[in-house]
Amino acid sequence: MRVLAVASEMHPLVKTGGLADVVGALPAALKAQGVELVTLLPGYPAVLRAVAGAKAVKRYPDLFGAPARLLKAEGLLVLESHALFVRDGGLYGDATGTDWPDNLQRFAALASVAADIATGDRKAFRPDLVHLHDWQAALAAAYIRFGPADVPSILTIHNLAFQGRFDAAQFPLLGLPQEAFGIDGVEYYGGVGFLKAGLRFADAITTVSPTYAQEIRDPAFGMGLDGLLNERAGQLHGILNGIDTDEWNPATDRLIAARFSAGKLAARARNKRAVEQLFALQPGEGPIFCVVSRLTWQKGMDLLVDALDALVAMGGRLALLGSGDRAIEGAMLAAAARHPGRIGVRIGYDEAVSHQLQAGADAILVPSRTEPCGLTQMYGLRYGCVPVVARTGGLADTVIDANEAAVAAGVATGLLFDLVNAQSLRAVLQRAVDLHADADSWRAMQRAGMRADFSWGRSAARYAALYRSVLAARG
Numbered sequence: 001m002r003v004l005a006v007a008s009e010m011h012p013l014v015k016t017g018g019l020a021d022v023v024g025a026l027p028a029a030l031k032a033q034g035v036e037l038v039t040l041l042p043g044y045p046a047v048l049r050a051v052a053g054a055k056a057v058k059r060y061p062d063l064f065g066a067p068a069r070l071l072k073a074e075g076l077l078v079l080e081s082h083a084l085f086v087r088d089g090g091l092y093g094d095a096t097g098t099d100w101p102d103n104l105q106r107f108a109a110l111a112s113v114a115a116d117i118a119t120g121d122r123k124a125f126r127p128d129l130v131h132l133h134d135w136q137a138a139l140a141a142a143y144i145r146f147g148p149a150d151v152p153s154i155l156t157i158h159n160l161a162f163q164g165r166f167d168a169a170q171f172p173l174l175g176l177p178q179e180a181f182g183i184d185g186v187e188y189y190g191g192v193g194f195l196k197a198g199l200r201f202a203d204a205i206t207t208v209s210p211t212y213a214q215e216i217r218d219p220a221f222g223m224g225l226d227g228l229l230n231e232r233a234g235q236l237h238g239i240l241n242g243i244d245t246d247e248w249n250p251a252t253d254r255l256i257a258a259r260f261s262a263g264k265l266a267a268r269a270r271n272k273r274a275v276e277q278l279f280a281l282q283p284g285e286g287p288i289f290c291v292v293s294r295l296t297w298q299k300g301m302d303l304l305v306d307a308l309d310a311l312v313a314m315g316g317r318l319a320l321l322g323s324g325d326r327a328i329e330g331a332m333l334a335a336a337a338r339h340p341g342r343i344g345v346r347i348g349y350d351e352a353v354s355h356q357l358q359a360g361a362d363a364i365l366v367p368s369r370t371e372p373c374g375l376t377q378m379y380g381l382r383y384g385c386v387p388v389v390a391r392t393g394g395l396a397d398t399v400i401d402a403n404e405a406a407v408a409a410g411v412a413t414g415l416l417f418d419l420v421n422a423q424s425l426r427a428v429l430q431r432a433v434d435l436h437a438d439a440d441s442w443r444a445m446q447r448a449g450m451r452a453d454f455s456w457g458r459s460a461a462r463y464a465a466l467y468r469s470v471l472a473a474r475g
């Protein structure tokens with residue numbers, strides 16, 4: 001089976017979040033299931049550098065106002081358009097975080113080229129099916145529906161909060177027939193909705209954890225799309241993300257100070273010293289909590305700001321790596337200035353430091369208000385960095401709470417808390433500090449987490465089964 005994946009990020013080429021990790025891991029995971037996956041990516045500068053010398057298999061003299069070419073490399077198709085994708089700044093916006101004004105054209109171009117590839121071209125690729133990731137790819141389902149391609153599509157929602165919404169006045173730019181602009185099409189609350197269109201036209205919809213698949217059918221989580229998601233509930237599947245267990249392996253990781261395993265946990269101490277040094281933390285008895293995250297409201301980072309004085313008063317320390325909301329960045333830096341030696345903050349994005357924190361901190365905090373899947377808690381589990389997480393989405397599906405029964409049975413892997421507010425966050429931090437003081441129980445929790453299996457095998461088999469059933473349904 002041949003599948004064209006379409007996405008706007010792919011680790012290790014371009015990444016702003018977990019989407020990239022998943023898109024990067026799926027080709028190898030699905031190969032083991034007999035699926036050949038080729039991924040279509042926008043030709044951002046980093047992607048073009050990685051495929052330098054790749055040959056052009058198709059030319060588009062005028063793709064949304066400028067010439068473009070389709071480049072083919074190993075496992076990749078790259079949409080090269082200097083006008084659309086080569087610029088200084090982020091993938092979706094400029095250096096100040098303001099969305100690029102032509103995001104509609106940029107990702108409509110990606111989606112329309114995906115639909116074009118789906119018509120089958122000997123030189124490019126002939127997919128049996130297309131697998132679209134998030135709003136940046138979602139419109140391909142509409143281009144396929146109203147175009148000549150006759151292949152089914154699957155849309156995976158990585159985060160319902162990002163929807164690709166634009167002004168209705170821009171609809172004519174898409175080159176879709178007028179009939180596509182209706183409540184049963186790309187129209188969404190009077191505007192244009194890329195994700196909405198994909199949810200309407202894809203043959204099947206998946207999201208990245210079973211709990212999130214349930215949650216998004218509720219108005220409290222559905223972000224205006226719960227009605228449509230309920231209508232399509234029969235085609236909505238929750239498939240938990242896996243992690244790349246080669247890249248995230250504490251026994252072989254070259255980015256950390258000392259390698260270790262569940263049976264050799266003592267070696268982990270050197271990594272803790274390294275975190276203390278890197279984040280200028282005073283040595284101490286209490287746990288080091290870490291954060292590796294986008295600093296946003298979704299991730300509950302504003303709540304964490306409010307709990308930091310309490311965290312220090314309990315004897316905890318914090319090492320935080322992240323960037324995002326400017327106000328939250330400022331508040332984190334202010335807390336570090338108030339508590340030198342107890343709170344260390346690095347604003348920015350750093351792959352190596354993210355590994356070092358998982359390897360050396362005692363616990364990783366993920367107090368998200370919503371979390372479709374979440375990967376950092378799974379990296380934490382694999383590295384003996386005990387997750388302290390909100391009971392939502394994929395966090396609820398991957399961590400076993402250290403209640404008394406679970407601790408007694410030796411199956412607990414982390415701490416979960418309900419009702420994400422400052423008070424419940426303080427309570428779970430205290431629970432973590434207390435549990436950490438009981439070294440035997442803590443070690444048992446680390447070992448249970450390290451032995452859990454989050455490799456892609458099972459989930460890849462579920463994607464492959466879904467591909468097959470969607471193809472069979474088309475006959």
Ligand code: ADP
Nearest residue numbers: 017018293321322348349350351354374375376
């Ligand atoms: P999301 O995709 O919502 O941001 P995930 O937990 O699914 O959340 O994925 C986040 C990914 O980005 C993980 O691989 C995490 O390690 C990485 N990450 C987030 N922030 C940083 C950072 N500041 N530096 C390095 N890696 C980061």
Ligand code: GLC
Nearest residue numbers: 018019158208372373374375
């Ligand atoms: C999104 C979600 C995150 C998920 C990731 C990969 O960025 O916010 O929860 O883990 O996609 O699916």
